[in-house]
Amino acid sequence: MFQYSALGWKDIPQVVNLWNSCPELDPIDHHKLAAVLFSNENYSAENTLGAWDCGNLAGFIFGMRCR
Secondary structure, rough: OOEEEOOOOHHHHHHHHHHHHOOOOOOHHHHHHHHHHOOOEEEEEEEEEEEEEEEEEEOOOOEEEOO
């Protein structure tokens, strides 16, 4: 059963690892993720969630909003 919670800075390594495990996506690293996503004025931390399975990140969604 999955548990859902907000993602924080401590979760970035798991997000990067999960992202890079998907061959359809462009590879990313910590710096690129921070530059592209977290510095975006439309990024919404309160709408960014992780799906956890037995303590391991199984999925995530990044929230954006138009201002």
